[in-house]
Amino acid sequence: MTVCYSTFTLMIDFLYRFRFWLLTLVAGLVVVLTPGVRTAVQIDNSLSVWFLEGDPALRAYRDYQARFGNDEVVTLVVHDSAGLLRTPYLGSLSALSQELAALPDVAAVLGPGTTTIAGRGLMAGAHPLLSAQTSEAKVRQDLSRLPTLREQLFSPDFQTTRLLIELKTSPTFDARRADILAKIRGVAARHLPPGHYWLGGVGVLYAGLNALSEQDFGRFLGLGYGLMFLALLLLYRNLRLLLYVGGIVGLATYLTLGVYGAMGYRLNLMTVLLPMVLILLGIMDALHIINERNLVLTEPGQTPHSAALTALRHTLAPCLATMLTTAAGFLALVSSPMAILRTFGGFAALGIVLCLFFTFLLGVLLLPGYQGRPRATMQAAGGLARLYTWVDAHPRQLTALALVLTVAAAFGALRLRADTYTLGYFPDDHAVVRDHQAMQRTWGAYMPLELLVEPRPGHTLHDAAVVQAAAAFADSARTLAGVGRVAGFHTLYLAGLETVVPASRARAALGSQSLLNRVHARLVPDYPQLTRQFIDEASGTGRITVAGPMLSARELTAKSEVLLRMARHTLGPVATVRAAGYQPLYARIVDYVTRSQASSLGWSAVVIFGLVWWFVGSFRLALLTLAPNLLPVLLLLGLMGWAGIALDTATASIAAIVLSLCTDDTVHFVHHYQQLRRQNLAPAAARFATITHVGPTILLSSGVLFVGYLAMTLASLKTVMLFGLLTAVSIAAAFYAELLVFPLLLARFDREKPAVEAVK
Template sequence: MIRLTTVFKQIIFFRKGIIALLVALVGMSLYIIATNQQIDNSLEIWFLDDDPYYQTYLKYQQEQGSDEIIVLMIPVKDSLTPELLESVRALQKEVDSLPFVKTSMSLATAQYPYISLKGIQLKNIFSEERGVDTYKIDEASFLSNYLINKEKDQLLVYIQLAPTAEIERYRSEIIPKIRQHINSHFRDYALSGSPLLTEGSNQSVATETNLFAVVTVVFVAIFLFFLLPDRRYIPLALAAIGLPVILLFGLMFGLGIPLNMISMIIPSVLMVYGLSDIVHVINIYARHLETSSTGHRVDDIAIGLQKSIKPCFYTTVSTMAGYFALYFSTLPALRITGIFAFIGLLFAFILVYVISAIGFYYLGFKPRPKRKAGWTLSRIISAVNRFSTKYPKRIIGVSMVLILLGGYAISTLEVSTNMLNFIKPGPYKSQYFAIEKATNGLIRFDISVESKEGKDMTTPKTIKQVGVFQDELVRRGLLTDPVSLVNFQRYLEKAGKRYYAFNPRLRSKIRKE
């Protein structure tokens, strides 16, 4: 205990240097927060690098391309004019040259299979010489449904990004640069897809984090007004509550650690924890001055802080242990939250006592007379004690009912992974729904089907089995417009009948191809 009082006295002795250091650290942290603030809600934060499912996903991306696809919808005012499709083709050429884009696809560059006397060949739906082959758009509907809506008044462009590992360093540039190229060709359009939804959720997280911080500060200030013995302590308390958050976020963003939808709760956690500690410290110090003051400013501060450190230390250690347990989670998002919540609580505990020691010194060793009117902490505690003593059985009964209701509520809890729930109303949501309505479902994903025996998947028997599987998914309402080799085979079988009548040998050749 003697050592603790010595530490507090040393803090007061070096107060000017400590204040200068804190001012410098806070200034640096605010600059880092303003310039390096990052938010990441991408898929990677929910998987460990050695997770087998995640590794399979990355392998699939390398072989088949990324599943991160941006969908651009351009309104067709009159008809599919060559000028419109030429603009789309020029846009695709620009976008395809970007380092984070693998390829793009639209009606301007799409090809369809057709049968000639030479066999199966690919032909452009649009060409400068003959314009748009509208007959093929209707005939090859399994393909064209992805490129233009059924009313033919919305043209769709798909932009496939490069594999995740190759584009992470460009993540913040992807959407702005693609928008820049689109704006140079079109004014009226809608843009969506998983990268846009991720960006929308990131912005929502940033907005919600700032909102939570402001609301927490307001409530903290209100509570401090009632819970502190003297209003002069309010600025000191606010500094002790706010500084740990600023320093922690400065450290996080300085190390390049982005915020995610779980770690966004850290500011509120630290503020509530800091409120609890600073209220204890100030009230115990004020009580010490009233009951057993030594008459010496520095000694009173050291003794008063020493009296409060044991209960605050135990609550800090238990809280830190709870958050540090998140480090052992398999999810990177939870691990990051656990580590930095642990560090933040450590910052908060240390700064509460450093700021209190220096603040008490400058405020003076005697508080102003206590307010006789109003809701002080002592009066609140006394009122709670009187109420609980007068109605113990009723309190127990109501508590049991609430516990039972809580247990029932937990049993009905449902987990939702709908990404739209993380996006606030605005352009991201409205454009998503607009494209979804035009395309009869915006979500695109790939199903990789392999033979258990490792056999060739292009044999007629295997393709027939895949067709049965595909049709069953459609029948159950899980898919709307699937595209696979099955569709191409059925299309070619139907289109080939007109050729087989004139050239019977062509049938066997087409089947082989």
């Protein structure tokens, strides 16, 4: 590193001289950014958080919404084993539908309570299917001649029905989703007995994730901080040091969230982890400085005041280097094609810079007045001295262990798969999961897989060839495992024909162009809401909705490809077909996660290597430094592969984070080792002295962080739980790599040679 020691001395002297002015400036920033913090701590997991604005898939989704409205449909399933065609339900389903339709945010309600039945013949009048005066016999009679309509409204035994509640689009929709769903639940509770109805759909999942994210953010932020600070208090038994570490983490987190909120962002599934990431990095540098101060204090003539300032001068260079390498690891996430990971990486890097600033600003404020003696540091140093003596005596056995772990991890990493399953983020006993299971059990598959059908030139949606091909596709789709009901523009024409000809002849009548023309002419004026669900008159495109099970992104991609092949086989000669709606975005996450993992890990490795090379001034030593830091990453990926933990939006970022974390302690190790070698200390003695000097910080910080992150495994949200578990395992792996593997590598590649030559 080209910056000389005197420069760092001047920087620390500057901070010490103007410490109160700088603290006043920070206090002003805290006040100014308070509104931003209030904005930031709200939860938003909407699509705009996940996808970049120019993403072609997002543009296609918005085009689809422009044609067919908000596809975030709430599915309300009602079930009673005694049957729904009884007097209480006949009236309540109608009243329920009317009250739901009257809600300001509801565009339409499709279900038995809003369905009208046309009389026989094209000119016959129509009447509501349900009302308070309708009898069970009348409903059965009406639906007996309309099997297509009956299939969409009721289960075969009339014990279950489904209401589709289409929501209006609005600029504030995402922010008000939870309130909208609460109103829908309130209306349902007024008309239906408890335990006989359930809500599902994409919006229900989003609202559930938002609630869990908000709950876990408050709970585990407090728990993680509390456990870490308790561990620090037990180790050092000094409130001033606790204030020092807490101030670093608290101020860095507060200002980061303030800027985050001021720029219009809200916490999501990824950025909810920012406080836990910043406490990890803030504690590490703070403990390195405290450890250095304790060791300097043992030197003759040092006072607590002089030892603190000397320690800050000694550690500024490696802390600056680790800040750059760690920030680079997070900034590598900016290469991700996912907006949620880019935002997380960018603001994590900002927080890391702030951690460094407050580490030294609060250091010159608080550490000179710290009178404590280095008990924890000395005890840890003694234990590490004994450990290293044992390590130095068993190099072959430990090398063999490292090789075995590496091979096992490599095979595990080959088993790793990218996937995401939104329902899997919830605890098994969560209300969203229970409702989903009840809906699947009583109604069947209900999650919509949307297909957009655009007739080829010379054709229209109500051409006999197009309608027949769509009906043939629906028949084929129903044969797939897990597929439920299929509804689309062809269903409208088939249901319309059943009012004209006997149901047994309706399928054959799909080939009559004249009948289809007459049904089409009646559909638009008589059933505008129903028609708008499946036909966009302006573009002449149609919609087919295939009800499928709740799938992971990888499974959904496979299912969608099968459906598209079927659709192109039947509809291909007369129309083009493509996947549409929310599901293609969800399926695309697998591809994005894989690319994010590869790009972020690759970029972070390259940039970190370059920064370490610049810092240590030796290509060979930089390469040697990077090698043990890749081992925890490989062990992490191997563990995920063997345990069947998929790469998803939360776990995709961990590899780059782990690499940055490991590099932090290794840079401190190399920095001190180089200093000792330049003082002509022999390699073995330099390694021993470095481990007893830097090792206590690595040991103590690893223990504190391991406890804090392990506490996150108690989280309700499985993304938070997995992040905590995998980070805790990575911290243990990093400790193993830094204090056992790295010294063995140094012993092999830096043998007893002249001191200056050995570090080049």
